[in-house]
Amino acid sequence: MSLIIIVIIFVLFLLQWKWVNKRGYKTRLPPGSMGWPYIGETLKLYTQHPKTFFSIRSKRYGSIFKSHILGCPCVMISSPEAAKIVLVSKAHLFKPTYPPSKEKMIGPEALFFHQGDYHSMLKKLVQSSFSPSAIKGSVHAIENIVLNCLPKWENATTPIYTLQEMKKYAFEVAMISAFGDNPEQETQGIKCLYQKLEKGYNSMPLDFPGTPFHKAMKARKSLNERLRKLIEKRRRSGESGGGLLGILLKKQKLNEISDSQIADNIIGVIFAAHDTTASVLTWVLKYLHDNANVLEAVVREQDGIRRKLQHEDKRALTWDDTRHMLLTTRVIQETLRSASILSFTFREAVEDVEFQGYVIPKGWKVLPLFRTIHHSSDFFPQPEIFDPSRFEVPPKPNTYIPFGNGAHSCPGSELAKLEMLIFLHHLTTTYRWKVIGAEDAIQYGPFPVPKGGLPIQVIPRSNKNINKKI
Numbered sequence: 001m002s003l004i005i006i007v008i009i010f011v012l013f014l015l016q017w018k019w020v021n022k023r024g025y026k027t028r029l030p031p032g033s034m035g036w037p038y039i040g041e042t043l044k045l046y047t048q049h050p051k052t053f054f055s056i057r058s059k060r061y062g063s064i065f066k067s068h069i070l071g072c073p074c075v076m077i078s079s080p081e082a083a084k085i086v087l088v089s090k091a092h093l094f095k096p097t098y099p100p101s102k103e104k105m106i107g108p109e110a111l112f113f114h115q116g117d118y119h120s121m122l123k124k125l126v127q128s129s130f131s132p133s134a135i136k137g138s139v140h141a142i143e144n145i146v147l148n149c150l151p152k153w154e155n156a157t158t159p160i161y162t163l164q165e166m167k168k169y170a171f172e173v174a175m176i177s178a179f180g181d182n183p184e185q186e187t188q189g190i191k192c193l194y195q196k197l198e199k200g201y202n203s204m205p206l207d208f209p210g211t212p213f214h215k216a217m218k219a220r221k222s223l224n225e226r227l228r229k230l231i232e233k234r235r236r237s238g239e240s241g242g243g244l245l246g247i248l249l250k251k252q253k254l255n256e257i258s259d260s261q262i263a264d265n266i267i268g269v270i271f272a273a274h275d276t277t278a279s280v281l282t283w284v285l286k287y288l289h290d291n292a293n294v295l296e297a298v299v300r301e302q303d304g305i306r307r308k309l310q311h312e313d314k315r316a317l318t319w320d321d322t323r324h325m326l327l328t329t330r331v332i333q334e335t336l337r338s339a340s341i342l343s344f345t346f347r348e349a350v351e352d353v354e355f356q357g358y359v360i361p362k363g364w365k366v367l368p369l370f371r372t373i374h375h376s377s378d379f380f381p382q383p384e385i386f387d388p389s390r391f392e393v394p395p396k397p398n399t400y401i402p403f404g405n406g407a408h409s410c411p412g413s414e415l416a417k418l419e420m421l422i423f424l425h426h427l428t429t430t431y432r433w434k435v436i437g438a439e440d441a442i443q444y445g446p447f448p449v450p451k452g453g454l455p456i457q458v459i460p461r462s463n464k465n466i467n468k469k470i
């Protein structure tokens with residue numbers, strides 16, 4: 001038995017060696033280690049802190065190095081200039097790439113998986129749905145979601161698991177961004193099915209009865225049917241309706257987009273919108289808790305806004321109020337940098353590419369390392385310190401890319417920031433929170449978040465403090 005294993009390992013080494021040496025690449029490939037045959041450096045990447053994995057290699061090999069992750073040879077890049085080449089100036093040579101199981105679950109016609117005309121047509125529609133002028137009108141609906149969820153925290157007799165609660169909040173916001181502020185009855189069923197689909201996102205892609213993947217695929221099929229029915233209902237009523245769905249249906253009137261393309265993109269946007277925002281909000285609460293002086297300054301800013309609302313007939317928050325939350329905005333910017341929940345993204349070379357004196361062979365994955373760039377002391381002095389004031393001056397070009405860069409950059413960045421600001425306004429003016437347990441460890445699910453999803457205890461603030469000028 002052990003002889004067979006030795007022979008298999010030897011053959012895999014041989015294949016990997018041949019692959020690396022073919023077409024005379026060897027001398028021109030970037031430096032780096034391909035690790036063990038087949039598994040490469042996957043185990044190291046997923047067991048070490050991302051900071052350790054990438055910084056060891058950047059120190060050893062420089063800002064561009066090769067590796068082997070999840071069965072694929074890849075090149076990792078950590079300079080802003082190189083990331084810009086891959087994501088912006090030579091983006092046509094590097095196509096987006098995702099595991100086939102993700103594509104099946106979200107739907108192959110979602111914009112993430114495409115380039116060229118189809119991608120730009122969809123991107124314009126999605127961007128118009130989440131542009132500041134489009135989301136301005138949603139402030140009230142988002143605020144209502146916050147006001148509905150926060151009082152439940154206050155009465156909790158057990159710890160509040162921040163990540164879990166933030167996921168619920170960001171999911172509700174994603175639903176109104178997909179279907180509008182007055183979603184139809186049908187969206188309740190869509191919500192339940194989406195939650196079933198979500199359980200399979202990070203499962204092994206084993207498609208037979210009983211597996212999480214199989215259950216998720218079944219939910220995905222039912223979701224298609226429900227979405228088709230809702231599309232049909234809106235079509236029959238003659239009203240395109242609100243949210244991204246409304247915008248896509250208007251386009252459909254011009255026969256430029258099919259029902260399945262609409263369904264895949266609605267699911268895609270819900271997928272992209274909520275775990276990301278929920279993870280970042282969880283980090284904001286952790287950083288504010290750990291940095292009392294920053295929290296105090298945020299409270300001062302938010303109390304000022306609250307006093308203004310009270311003096312103006314106790315009116316609700318507006319978009320313009322959120323534009324005056326300058327310090328809170330910097331806290332969000334610094335959280336996006338410091339936590340860098342998307343440590344990197346994936347592209348694939350569509351041909352052999354000459355790249356900064358090296359060759360990246362066709363089919364190799366290319367990973368721009370967002371986290372490494374955000375944690376470089378060349379661009380962010382003392383990168384390990386949480387310091388929102390660093391954003392009082394704009395960062396150097398291409399050094400701050402929490403929402404990506406180029407054609408595939410995030411169309412939801414303004415919505416994500418808006419929902420965080422609204423949430424923080426109500427949380428800081430009404431409550432205080434205490435993190436339970438002193439552990440500073442991190443868990444991945446799939447994004448890095450404080451261990452245990454940040455259990456907290458929430459305490460109401462005395463109202464006297466809000467009306468008092470600090």
Ligand code: HEM
Pocket residue numbers: 096111112113123126130177268269272273274276277280341342345346401402403404405407408409410411412413415416
């Ligand atoms: C703080 C929260 C968020 C973060 C950190 C984030 C980050 C990102 C990043 C880095 C990308 C680019 C990925 C790449 O180039 O491979 C991206 C793409 C995308 N994001 Fe976000 N995102 C967030 C919230 C949202 C929200 C709220 C929405 C929707 C309302 C959204 C929708 C999308 C979509 C549709 C794409 C794909 C764009 C394309 O392929 O052209 N994201 N996001």
